Amino acid sequence: MTDTVALRLEAVGRHFKEGEGKLTILDGAEVEVHAGEMIALVAPSGAGKSTLLHIAGLLEKPDTGEVYVGGEACGSLGDDRRTQMRRRSIGFVYQFHHLLPEFSALENVMLPQMILGLGRVAAEARAQELLDYMRIGKRALHRPAELSGGEQQRVAIARAVANSPHVLLADEPTGNLDPTTAGYVFDALTALVRQSGVAALIATHNHELAARMDRSITIEQGRIVPHQFG
Numbered sequence: 520m521t522d523t524v525a526l527r528l529e530a531v532g533r534h535f536k537e538g539e540g541k542l543t544i545l546d547g548a549e550v551e552v553h554a555g556e557m558i559a560l561v562a563p564s565g566a567g568k569s570t571l572l573h574i575a576g577l578l579e580k581p582d583t584g585e586v587y588v589g590g591e592a593c594g595s596l597g598d599d600r601r602t603q604m605r606r607r608s609i610g611f612v613y614q615f616h617h618l619l620p621e622f623s624a625l626e627n628v629m630l631p632q633m634i635l636g637l638g639r640v641a642a643e644a645r646a647q648e649l650l651d652y653m654r655i656g657k658r659a660l661h662r663p664a665e666l667s668g669g670e671q672q673r674v675a676i677a678r679a680v681a682n683s684p685h686v687l688l689a690d691e692p693t694g695n696l697d698p699t700t701a702g703y704v705f706d707a708l709t710a711l712v713r714q715s716g717v718a719a720l721i722a723t724h725n726h727e728l729a730a731r732m733d734r735s736i737t738i739e740q741g742r743i744v745p746h747q748f749g
């Protein structure tokens with residue numbers, strides 16, 4: 520971990536309409552994730568984990584507050600610049616892999632790089648390197664349906680970091696896996712975060728995995744507070 524703050528949410532507020540009134544999900548939420556750091560986001564269902572990750576990932580705008588990615592304030596960015604920033608600087612992993620079924624594992628990891636303009640040969644070399652690192656290099660030419668759940672998720676993680684993002688956001692990345700497989704996938708994810716220096720914010724209900732991260736946070740009355748286990 521370094522002192523570089525890769526992701527910062529400052530005084531973030533998010534409200535939704537609820538009948539005549541409003542439902543406050545985030546209210547002055549503050550988060551800082553440093554390069555190479557892993558933070559667990561642990562909170563009950565409906566507390567606002569996905570909302571927080573969507574805002575951090577520039578998929579949704581907060582009603583108030585600011586999001587900084589790699590030190591850059593994102594609130595006033597136009598749509599094109601925002602999309603570019605998301606593609607270049609943010610990687611996402613979801614509970615379900617969301618790999619493109621008609622492409623091989625290798626192609627799935629190549630695509631985000633080629634969208635940013637990298638040539639096929641360089642994208643393929645990088646994709647193979649990442650799949651090797653995730654210990655799935657030998658399955659590179661298989662399509663997602665030919666891979667196990669743990670393998671699919673390792674490909675999804677490789678894809679998420681293919682463009683060397685500042686920030687990795689994961690929403691229940693092991694939620695669909697049995698405990699042993701979840702442990703293996705989490706080990707691979709941890710190694711990749713440490714090696715790449717990406718800043719990782721990981722929503723999980725798995726307290727065992729959360730306890731292995733650098734720290735755990737939760738959402739209480741719209742604010743971010745340290746999560747106490749037990």
Ligand SMILES: Nc1ncnc2c1ncn2[C@@H]1O[C@H](COP(=O)(O)OP(=O)(O)OP(=O)(O)O)[C@@H](O)[C@H]1O
Pocket residue numbers: 535536544562563564565566567568569570571
């Ligand atoms: N677009 C929306 N419009 C209205 N309400 C919303 C919207 N998005 C989320 N909510 C509400 O905000 C609350 C937080 O939702 P969110 O999906 O962030 O929770 P979560 O902590 O990720 O839950 P889970 O663990 O079940 O996925 C929920 O009550 C949800 O119904």
